[in-house]
Amino acid sequence: MSESEEDINLPSASECEARCQKFAEITGTDTALAMFFLQDRDWDLDRSLNSFFQERDGHSSSPKGPQSKPDGNSSKEKVRADKITESSYNCAADPESFRIRVMSWNIDSLDPKNKKSRVEGVCDKINKEKPHVVLLQEVVMETQKILEEKCPSYDFVPGGEKEYYTAILLQQNVTTLEDATVIPFYSSMMLRNLLTVKCTVKGIKFDILTSHLESTKEYGKERKNQLKIAFESVRRADADRTVIFGGDLNLRDDELIEIGGIPENVYDVWEVTGKRPEAKFTWDMTRNDNLEYSSKFKPKCRFDRLYIRHSKPKALVKPVYFELVGLERLKSCQRFPSDHWGLLGHFNVLARLLESAKK
Numbered sequence: 001m002s003e004s005e006e007d008i009n010l011p012s013a014s015e016c017e018a019r020c021q022k023f024a025e026i027t028g029t030d031t032a033l034a035m036f037f038l039q040d041r042d043w044d045l046d047r048s049l050n051s052f053f054q055e056r057d058g059h060s061s062s063p064k065g066p067q068s069k070p071d072g073n074s075s076k077e078k079v080r081a082d083k084i085t086e087s088s089y090n091c092a093a094d095p096e097s098f099r100i101r102v103m104s105w106n107i108d109s110l111d112p113k114n115k116k117s118r119v120e121g122v123c124d125k126i127n128k129e130k131p132h133v134v135l136l137q138e139v140v141m142e143t144q145k146i147l148e149e150k151c152p153s154y155d156f157v158p159g160g161e162k163e164y165y166t167a168i169l170l171q172q173n174v175t176t177l178e179d180a181t182v183i184p185f186y187s188s189m190m191l192r193n194l195l196t197v198k199c200t201v202k203g204i205k206f207d208i209l210t211s212h213l214e215s216t217k218e219y220g221k222e223r224k225n226q227l228k229i230a231f232e233s234v235r236r237a238d239a240d241r242t243v244i245f246g247g248d249l250n251l252r253d254d255e256l257i258e259i260g261g262i263p264e265n266v267y268d269v270w271e272v273t274g275k276r277p278e279a280k281f282t283w284d285m286t287r288n289d290n291l292e293y294s295s296k297f298k299p300k301c302r303f304d305r306l307y308i309r310h311s312k313p314k315a316l317v318k319p320v321y322f323e324l325v326g327l328e329r330l331k332s333c334q335r336f337p338s339d340h341w342g343l344l345g346h347f348n349v350l351a352r353l354l355e356s357a358k359k
Contacts (some may be wrong), residue, residue, distance in 0.1 A: 003279040009041050014246055016186050019045050027052055031225060036232055039183065044212045079195070081157045089202055094174075098352035100201055100317065103131035104210065104306055105326065105342030106248040109143040110164055111290065114333040119143045121337035123150035126169070129344060132201050133255070134169035135210035137248040143259060145211035159195030159210070166195045166247065176200045183233065185226050194230050198241075198248065202333050204316055204349060207237045214328040216250075223250055224259050234261045239312040246306035248340060253302075262307065269306040269345045275320040282324065282341045290339040306345045323348040 011019065013115040023034035026049060035050040069192060082120070091097045107122050109115065123146065128136055134154065139147070144167065148156050157180050170177060185192045197208045197350060205335035211230055214223040224242065237243045243266075262268060282304035285293050308319055325342040327337060 004303070011315055013186050015293045016043060019043055022054075023048060023346045024043060028111060030228065035229055036236070048069070066270065068191070077182040077184065079157060079159065079182055081155065081177060081180050084155045084177045085172045086169075087172075087174060087200065089174045091203060093289060094202070097202060098349045099127065100133075100204070100347045100349060101131040102133045102208075102244055102246070102247040102317075102345045102347065103129065103325065103342055104135040104137075104308065104345075105246075106137040106338060106340040107143065107337040108137065108213065108290070108340065109138045113341070114330075114335055115143065115174075116146065117330055117332040118337045119146045119148060120341075121149060121332070124328070125325055125337065125342065126151050126154070130171070131344065132171045132174055133199075133206075133208055134243070135208070135246050136167045137170065137210065137212040138164050139167045140164050142258070144179060146164075155199055159193060160191070164192050165191075166193070168195060168210060169196045169199070170199060170201075174202050174298060178326040179191070183229065185222075185229065187213075187225065187248050188214060189219070189222070192226060194226075194233060196233065202349065204239075207234075207241050209233060209243070210247040211245075211249070212247055213249045213251070220252070220255055224255050227251065230264050231259075231266065234266055234307065234309050237309065242311045242315075242317045243308065243309035244345075245309075246304070246343065246345075248304050250303050251305060263309075264306050265281050265312075266309045269308055270302075271320045271323045272308075273319050274343075276322065278321055282343065283339065284341070287327075288336055288339055288341070290336050294350075302328055304340055306343055308345075308347075311334055317347045318350055319345055320348050 019038055020031040020034040020248055022045060023038060024031050025333055037052050041047045041051065056167050103126065104123065107119060109119065144156065144158065145269060153172050154169040154176065155172060157168045158172065159182050180197045183194040191296055192212055192214055194209060194211045199208060209230060213226045227249065234243050234245050281300040284297040284300035285291065323344050326337045327341060330337060
C-alpha cells in the first residue's frame, strides 16, 4: 500500500482531535496519551480503549506500550534513509571507546541571508567536534544537500522533505541504524513532528528523538501537548535502550511545570552536568545578532534542550559535560552559523570508563 493510500484511510485532523478528546475523557488521562494509543491502532477508538484498559490492568501481551499491527499499517510514517552503512566499530581500536557525543542544533535554514556560508559553518563545526549523533532542526532541501556533501562521514536521516524539517545524522563506522519513524503532530499549525531513530552507537542501544516544537508564546498550548507526546515516547521506549531526546523545543520553564515536569528517570543534561550558567541560554539576543531586534530589551531563552532516559536494569551511559557551540562569527559573512547556539552533550559509557581507568 502506498503512503497516499494509507493517508486516505485516516480520519480528518478534526476527527482525530475529537477521538483524542473522547479517549482522554473516558480514560481520565490526556490527549497526549490518547494520540499514542490511537495512532498505533489506525485511530480505531474502541480498539485503542480496549488496549489501554488491558495494559492498565496488567493483561496486555505487550507491556512495552502501543505497537504497530503486524503488517506495519500504522499512522507512524517510516522514514527513508538512503546510503545507511553498517557499523564497523571496533571497541578495542577506539582510544575513546568510553565517550559518546551528541549535538543538537537549530540551523536556521529559513533565514535566506548567507545561507550557504552559514550551513557550511555548521558543517565545519560538526566535522571539528565529531559528534557521534547530530540532531538538526530547520533543515531544508538546499541545506540538506550541503550537509550531505560537506559531512560525508555521516549518514543522513531526514524527518521530512517539504518546507522545513528535522534530521538526524549518524557517524559512520560507530553507528548502525535499526529503524526510523516520524510521529506527526496532527494539530500542529507549523508542520511539526517527532523523528525517532533506533540505532546502536559504539555498540550501545539507543533511541534518539528530535523535534522542533511549535514556535512563539501564543502557541504554548500546542507546544505543551507536543512535549507531552515526546516525553511519552521517551518513557515508553524499551527498557534496555538509552534514550536521548533533544531539539529546539521552544520551551519556557513554566510550561514544563504545567505539564507535570520531566518524567521519572528522565534527566535534563544541562542540569545534571552542573547547570553551567555560560551554557544555559541557547537563543540569546544579547550575544547573537543574526536577527534584527529593535527593542532595547534583548531576550535570552533556553529554548533548546537535551534529555536522557537511562536504560534498565542499570544505566549504561552517564552525561558528564554540556557546552554550547557555534559561538564564533564566520569569517565568510561575519555572522553566526545560526540564531541559535548548538548544544553538545558528552556522555561516558560507564563500563568502558572503568576498564580504561584500570589500564
